[in-house]
Amino acid sequence: MGWSKFKNTDFSKYHSMFVDRDEIxxxxxxxxxxxxxxxxxxxxxxxxxxxxxxxxxxxxxxxxxxxxxxxxxxxxxxxxxxxxxxxxxxxxxxxxxQIEVSCLYFDYSLILLWDIYKIEKLDEDFMRRIKGNFLNALNMVDSGLSFIYPSVGFENILTLFRSNILPKLQQHLMQPEIFEEIDARFQKSPQQLYEFMPHLLGLDLANLAKKHxxxxxxxxxxxxxxxxxxxxxxxxxxxxxxxxxxxxxxxxxxxxxxxxxxxxxxxELPTTQTEFILKSNLSPIHYKLIETIINKTQCVPLFIELAINIYKRISAENPNDISTEFWMIKEKSDFIKRFLYHLPKADQEIVMIFSVVRIFNTDIFEWIIRDLNLNCSVLKYYDICKLCLINMLKEDDQFLKLHDVFTANAIKFISDSKKQRILQSYISYIGRRGLAILSQKQLSILFRNLLSLSFEIDFTISDTEYLCDIFFVLYENNCSPELYEWVVKTPSETLSAFRKFVEIIYIEKIDAKKSYELSLNFNTSYLLGKHRKSFDLIKNYAHAISGNYEEFSLATEKMFYELNSSDIMCWYYGKTKIYYADHLMLHGKFVHALNIFEEYALELEEFPRKIGDYFEVKKQSAHCRRFNMLLDEAASIYQRLANEFVNNKGLLVYVLTNLCETNCYFHPDIVFNIAPHAINLSEYLNRPKEKAKIYYSLAIANLHNRNYNVSKQYIDKSIGINNEANYPSGILFALMARAYLEYAQENQISVYTKKQIKSILKQGLVYQYFELPLCIMKRDDDTLKQLEHKYQWVNFSYTVKQYKEFLSAISNHFHN
The missing domain is CATH 3.40.50.300 (P-loop containing nucleotide triphosphate hydrolases)
Structure with missing residues (x-):
């Protein structure tokens, strides 16, 4: 309530204002x-x-x-x-x-969601404690996990839990059907499990409440x-x-x-109590004002505090004006006006400005006073901190917050144009400096604050551009499962275009066709400013996923050549480069694609916040090398990424999968070593496409040991998963593994397999360069010469040599 910040009086005198709430x-x-x-x-x-x-x-x-x-x-x-x-x-x-004991239902769900919603509130120490509590509880039912704690990973806990421990819980107080419901919801979508979390934590608290x-x-x-x-x-x-x-x-x-x-x-406070407080702070000669203050504050503690503050300031400056001052006040909100009036002029202006933005810290304070050319020192911040009605934000003690009742009234005295200018300064701080120095949690706080400010202030196109910049940083880093809700449930008309834009982004993850249909009806994308390019990119991407890849390729190429390096922090900048280079790679233009990936990687060295783009360009550059059979180089990049992102399982599962896809050609033992962990991760994170790729990699790896039956089983599993996921590229990878199997066994590829491969290549118009290993297995030298010039290979001779060595390794009858 701001009482602890009131430095000019003895705080103990105010205790009775609250302590005497006897009834409650x-x-x-x-x-x-x-x-x-x-x-x-x-x-x-x-x-x-x-x-x-x-x-x-x-x-x-x-x-x-x-x-x-x-x-x-x-x-x-x-x-x-x-x-x-x-x-x-x-x-x-x-x-x-705040709960020291294990909360099995909630903890189990939290471990499942750990990598999907990996944000700062789920810090490593907290998750280690969660893991420890979880294991301790499981050991109580003779799980046999104690010998591997604390080295056991989350995904291994879940595997052991599902296979060995869940049945034993039927003999104890827990309800296994709850865990089954958790798994079912997680398999459908992490969001469904997230929505179940309040109930699960309630069940765990119920178990606690039975003992305490x-x-x-x-x-x-x-x-x-x-x-x-x-x-x-x-x-x-x-x-x-x-x-x-x-x-x-x-x-x-x-x-x-x-x-x-x-x-x-x-x-409101009882009149007698209010009278006692006022007598404790007013001089006896001014007791006649007590009735006036009681009537005009209506005994609301916040306004009593302001009244006393005003009284103290006038007493120090001009005690003869005290009576006149309180007769000028007609209603409660006038106390705020008079409080501001009696501040020193510099303080008055600053408090008015920061009543617009509500939440700030010393860095924001310094930025705004300089940006608005205010005639005051940054040291004034410490004077402002001492004012009543300003408190530390309980969510983060680096921020101060003005009382919202105060700000709601104070901004009435500020013109719309000035509010607009203050907002512009505030949001430019967050979008320019804040993105570089603030934590994800702090950015989340300020982003939510900006959404709340939209009820009072109209956002310009420039403001919306910054808002998009902040949103994409939070979005790319999975800052919170509520991010979407924060935006779409903000009914402010000034953010309607931004709100629809965010809705299109999120729906694309669930239903690309619906996202594209929504984008066709979005007629105000111009209000997004420079992020209209982000909208166009997402719109075209959703259209491509719906089956219009060539159109997406043309649109992305046009956007790529129109990029401006000054927009590097914009979401569309990196995504346009990545999408365009990926398009080139899928069409066999490897050298061009590799140059774009590596040039962008160099740009990113100065922008550590764009960690998602850094991961993507490194991974894609390794893909380029892998498709050219530069396998040692590719494996080296994947391994570095695995080491750098070992604590982010959502990204780690990709590179472990890629390491399997790379090493299956010449290092099968590495695949056999990595695959179990990679499969566990893919199941844990519900990533069927990665699991299918690991299976086709295992199929190829088993060809080296002539385990043809095992290889066939893995190929069938891979095709089955990819069919369920409607992932034709994954089916193509598995069919290529089948072609290698048939060649290893029969020295030729069956007509049926060749027909299936050609059908997918014809449909997708991508991965056409898989013609190369097929051509080598058919010993078609004329076509081989044509392929050398049809695609932009990094080193065609080396690629052919590698394929031939691989085919020789898996087959007893290959001849150069």
């Missing part, structure tokens, strides 16, 4: 006694009231009751600043971090999505036992049964 304090004490007496006790107390009424401080006072008691209880406290109620995943993790009395405090709660299930209701409803306090602006409407949900409206 006594109510809580009574309910706490019932909780201690009854292990099956359950109640939610909904404390609600207007902003500034004292809810947060009341929660802190109520917390002291169980904390000062030696009764065996477990206390959970979560503060959800109003705009951060949207980050459901973050709040669930905050709850989980549970008390949970949720401050500053706000239901974020009106048309969605209430995640906090789901969490608490699944616990069944305990005492829960939820402080919010609005009354909770979860139940009409007061035995389950007791609503308590926090009213």
């Amino acid at each position: 304090i006594n109510l809580f004490k009574d309910e706490y006694k019932k909780l201690k007496a009854d292990p099956e006790y359950f109640k939610v107390i909904s404390i609600y009231g207007i902003g500034g009424i004292g809810k947060s401080y009341l929660i802190e006072k109520l917390l002291e009751i169980p904390r000062n008691d030696d009764f065996d209880s477990r206390i959970i406290t979560i503060n959800m600043d109003i705009m951060h109620s949207a980050d459901i995943f973050d709040n669930l993790v905050k709850v989980r971090k 009395r549970l008390i949970a405090f949720f401050d500053s709660y706000e239901r974020y999505l009106i048309d969605h299930d209430d995640w906090l209701k789901e969490l608490i409803g699944s616990v069944e036992y305990g005492l829960f306090l939820v402080a919010s602006r609005e009354k909770l409407e979860w139940s009409d049964n007061k035995e389950e949900l007791y609503p308590y409206k926090l009213e």
Whole structure:
């Protein structure tokens, strides 16, 4: 509430403002006694009231009751600043971090989602503790895991759990059907499992509540999505036992049964209490003002604080004006106006400016005062910090936040043009400097703040460009599963184009055809500014996936030659280069593609934030080498990527798969060594395409040992998975493995296999250069000479030599 920041008075004088909330304090004490007496006790107390009424401080006072008691209880406290109620995943993790024992259902799901939603709130230390708790709980059911802890990886835990431990849990208190539901949801989509998380954590808390009395405090709660299930209701409803306090602006409407949900409206302070506080801070000669202040503040703590602050400032400057000052105030919001008026002029302007942006730190402060040419020192920041109504942001103590009741009133005194200019300075800081120095968590905080600012300020095209830049950084780094919801559920009209754009991006991952149809009806892409190019790229990509590859190739080529190096931080810049070079590679223009990949890799050395593009260009440059049978070079690049991204299993699974695809030609033992781990990862992350590629690689590797039956089984598995995934390129890879198998056995490729391969090559118009190994196996020297000039090989003679050596290794009858 800002009381701790009020430096000009003795803070202890204000304690009675909150401590004397006797009714609610006594109510809580009574309910706490019932909780201690009854292990099956359950109640939610909904404390609600207007902003500034004292809810947060009341929660802190109520917390002291169980904390000062030696009764065996477990206390959970979560503060959800109003705009951060949207980050459901973050709040669930905050709850989980306060529980020392294992939460099997939630932890199991968290491990599944670890690589998909790998964000800073899931730090390595926390996940190590999760893993340790999980293993300890499993050892209680004789899982036999203790001898491999702590080296066992998450994916191995899951494999062992599913095969050995889940059946044993039927003999204990856990419910195996819950784990089956978790697996089923994860297989359908990670999002479905994520939406199940509040219920799962509630079930785990229910197990905790059977052993210890549970008390949970949720401050500053706000239901974020009106048309969605209430995640906090789901969490608490699944616990069944305990005492829960939820402080919010609005009354909770979860139940009409007061035995389950007791609503308590926090009213204004009693007049007698307000009078006592004012007498403690006003000179006796000004006691006649008390009635005026009581009437005009309506005994709301926030405005009482402002009144006292105004009184102190006038007393120091011109005590004769005190009476006149308070007669000038007509309503509560006037206290904010007068508070600003009595600040020094420099402070007044700064507070007004930062009431527009709400959240800031010293770096943002310095940027804005310089950008707006304000006549003050950056040291003024420390004076501003001492003002009442400014607090540290509980989500990140590097940021300060002005009280939202104050900002909502203060910005009324600022012109629209000035608000626009302040926003422009703020968003340019985030989009230019912030992207380079802020953590993902801090960027998330400021991004959500920008979305909330859109209700008050119109975003220009330039503002939207920066907003897109920030969004793509968060999107590329999987900052939060709620990122999509934050955007599409922001009803501000000024962000309608940005909102539709984000919807098209996300739907493409699920349904490319639908995404393309939406893009055809998107008529305001010009409002995206430079990111209209990002829109065009996504639109054409969705169209390509829907079966129009050539059109995508032409559009991407045009965009590539129109790129400007000044846009390197823009999402479309890197993706255009990668998509275009990939198009060249798939059509056999290897040298050109390799040059683009390697030139962009050099550019990226100065932009470490674009880690996704760095990974992609390195991987694709290795692909170019692999398709030219420069296998040692390719394997070296893949291995470096595996070492660099060993802690990011979502990326690691790709390079382990690629290492199998590369080493199967001459180093089968490496494939046999890597494949089990790679398969586990592909199953763990639900990546069937990677699993299918590993299988075709194992098929080729087994040809070296003449294990033809094993090879055939792997080929059939690979084709089956690729058919289910509707992945024709994967089928082509497996068919090439079958061609090698038939050649190794029969010295020729069957007509049926050749027909299937040609059918896919004809349909896709890509990977045509697979004609080369087919031509070598047929010993067709005339076609071989044609292929040398048909494609842009890195080193044609070496590529042919490598294929011949490979075919010689798997076959007893190959002749040069």
